[in-house]
């Protein structure tokens with residue numbers, strides 16, 4: 001079963017009928033890490049929102065099909081979409097503060113997700129502790145009693161990654177998850193995200209402006225420009241020999257094309 005299959009997706013703005021996404025194909029296979037890169041405004045976040053059935057009301061899908069683990073999401077009602085998001089597809093946003101509830105403890109929020117995933121109540125605390133511990137968060141039991149504003153940005157983002165994988169989804173969409181973080185913790189959060197994806201076998205759609213990160217951790221890359229995928233292929237090939245002018249332009253922004261790999265799991269390597 002393919003975790004995420006988007007074919008021929010076109011999205012336009014209702015007000016002026018401007019096309020924002022055109023004829024986009026994007027597939028994520030089990031265990032695969034797919035990078036989605038492109039300049040600001042090229043349509044990366046819209047693609048992720050559409051894939052999770054969360055397109056803003058100002059926009060409309062005018063063509064294409066989106067299937068999550070084989071289920072077409074078009075036509076699903078709000079409840080079915082919520083269930084899908086709890087169990088099969090998760091989205092992690094750039095800003096962890098807005099994604100976490102300010103009024104409920106981390107433990108309560110983890111508990112909700114594990115409940116939705118069908119984990120019996122008695123097993124939830126231990127399971128939540130393990131998931132947080134997997135994210136290198138020290139003293140998970142104490143952390144679960146705390147609230148989002150009591151955590152650092154890097155800790156919040158790691159909690160969100162733990163939550164995104166808690167229900168064993170088929171695919172996780174990570175939209176600029178390291179951008180808002182301090183440079184010193186970016187590599188660590190990225191390593192944990194990639195490690196978690198490799199270990200879980202879930203597919204990961206990794207949306208990023210960080211081309212170095214995309215090069216070092218993705219199996220495949222899609223390059224977007226003005227709502228279209230202008231190039232796609234194995235990451236090593238796209239980064240070594242970008243074929244389209246848009247991809248060449250984008251990759252020219254990489255400080256050096258032969259940088260040593262960061263301390264990240266190599267694409268395709270065993271966890």
Ligand SMILES: Nc1ncnc2c1ncn2[C@@H]1O[C@H](COP(=O)(O)OP(=O)(O)OP(=O)(O)O)[C@@H](O)[C@H]1O
Pocket residue numbers: 013020038039040041042043044045046047056058059
């Ligand atoms: N709610 C909305 N209403 C109207 N237009 C929108 C809306 N959301 C996005 N757009 C437009 O859709 C286009 C694509 O936006 P999107 O957020 O997908 O870009 P992006 O590639 O994620 O950019 P960035 O790298 O800056 O996050 C932009 O032109 C944007 O202005």
Ligand SMILES: [Mg+2]
Pocket residue numbers: 044045046175
């Ligand atoms: Mg975006």
